[in-house]
Amino acid sequence: MLLVFVTLAVYWNRFPCKFTVSSEGAGFEASTRQRNLNRIAMVLGALAGHPSVAGAGFLAQSKESLLMNWGMFKTCISTQSSVSSAWKIRGEQ
Numbered sequence: 001m002l003l004v005f006v007t008l009a010v011y012w013n014r015f016p017c018k019f020t021v022s023s024e025g026a027g028f029e030a031s032t033r034q035r036n037l038n039r040i041a042m043v044l045g046a047l048a049g050h051p052s053v054a055g056a057g058f059l060a061q062s063k064e065s066l067l068m069n070w071g072m073f074k075t076c077i078s079t080q081s082s083v084s085s086a087w088k089i090r091g092e093q
Contacts, residue, residue, distance in 0.1 A: 027067040
């Protein structure tokens with residue numbers, strides 16, 4: 001239950017990020033605040049002797065930015081009037 005309150009206090013049901021669509025592909029980049037929180041989780045987890053917390057910080061850091069080339073996509077459906085888009089990546093159901 002404490003985890004829920006800590007998560008709400010840190011994120012407030014928000015995850016600011018930046019999406020980019022270019023001729024190379026579609027990309028994602030986490031905000032500076034999120035990057036800092038990932039590093040804090042790694043350091044505090046290591047100092048407290050909790051490898052699972054430090055590992056979660058390392059995993060989050062590994063996915064802070066991502067670029068998928070257009071060759072990875074099987075289909076892409078997007079409409080001008082819709083905020084959401086549907087992306088299907090090769091190999092996924």
